[in-house]
Amino acid sequence: MKRILLFLITVVGLVNSSMGQAATTPASSIGNDPMTSFYIVVGFLFVVVILVLLVALYMLQVLNYMVKQATKERSERLGIAYKEEPSFWSNLWNKSNDFIPLEKEKDIMLDHNYDGIRELDNHLPPWWTGLFYGTIVFAVLYLVFYHVSDTLPSQLQEYETQVAQAEDQARKLKASNPVAIIDETNVAIVTDANALADGKTTFLSNCASCHRKDGGGDIGPNLTDDYWKHGGSIQDIFRVVRHGVQGTNMIAWEGFISPDKMQNVSNYILTLKGSNPENAKKPEGDLYVPKETPSDSTKVQASL
Template identity: 40%
Template structure:
């Protein structure tokens, strides 16, 4: 009867402990799900650190036992029993070199490789060197077949041409990015033939209706003389074309033309100055002189620098 009661108490204790463990595990799992990414990352790092510490402790215990075995000079059977690392090292790294015999045997080994009194000994080749030689040979065969026999690999010339093609695409993309970033602050006069040709075609299609094909003017002002209403620099012309002059009937062209096209047509308009149109319109605005404009800019710059220095 006592044994039966004792057994029942043990079973009830085990079931209670199991229920407590199950409730604890469910609470732990719920808490883990409720953690955010930062806390979960910290928990994983902590677990990794603890794992490393545990591994170091195991290695220390192993090292201590190994040192004790050396110090105590265990039995020959245990000392002679090689570990897995010793077996691996002997098979794949260092190898096992047979001990050479006497002097007569070594001379016999070198007798077949004697030339002019110079003897050659057939030295032991460790396994790692044999593996390097084998893998190098296999790689050389695959390389030769891949490039020279099958022709599936690219030659040096083909790789160079491919790099040139990739660089040409990258240069075109850079040029497009630079062209899209042109505005009235960094625009510059483009005197290339391509800019002249494109600018002329844009002018004839979009600007000739108001300024005439030769730039002599009509509804719009004359573009061949030295008089300008809004300034005659490349930046001024670019701004007028881009933003327009709504009060005088000129629409903005920034939605119809790209920044590069506005630069090209602006550069073409600057080449019209000094030409002789068939029916020029009377001058409008003020005379624009690049020299005066540059001197005024220098005066503004000097005045600004002087104010800063003070």
């Protein structure tokens, strides 16, 4: 009994937490969302209701047992043979299956005979037909509610509301914390000395092992020349730093380095251009010629 209880609590907890999370992406807004506390309360009520039901069921079981014992004793005292009544569950089982007892099988035997193999004319178990009619009723209700009266949102509508909600959340997040949403579409050219110094620190501690301290290249390509495998604009560099290059040693740094630090290190890389360090690696990739518009990043995206 205790183990069942523990199991139920865990299941309810898991279901509840996953529902809570689905409703509260992105992660940083968990706790701000009024739905989260709603789910917690509903989950809690659910657990309490299940516990009460289980206790009630257990009490009923005990009561049943005591009544049975008492009846048994009484019939023994009165000298009547005690015959146990079928329980509610066995009644339900028999009703929902409607088995024909073995003795009555000959009544439903069909008269054909295939080399001794004969066939019974059993009808479908009532639980099955019930379920079947249930699906028809469900389909009709579904059609009415989702497609005719439009009372309930269709999957597409649900998807659209969720997207709208997410966009709304993203807008709020953007407004409250502009640093968190630097990406390759809005990464900026930074010339501020502090930012570049910060970029250098990041470069020396995270990138120098592969690109060398001076950016001359080792495992990773030379970052000081005009040749780039993935484009040399700030957007291109930021994108490679953020997402990495799959299948190479260049990992995605998103999650390890904050977006503003990725912006700083990308800008620091730009300052290395033309520094011509000694014994630098041979140029790799294509000659990158800066254009007026940053739209060349789209061309490179295709080659990624």
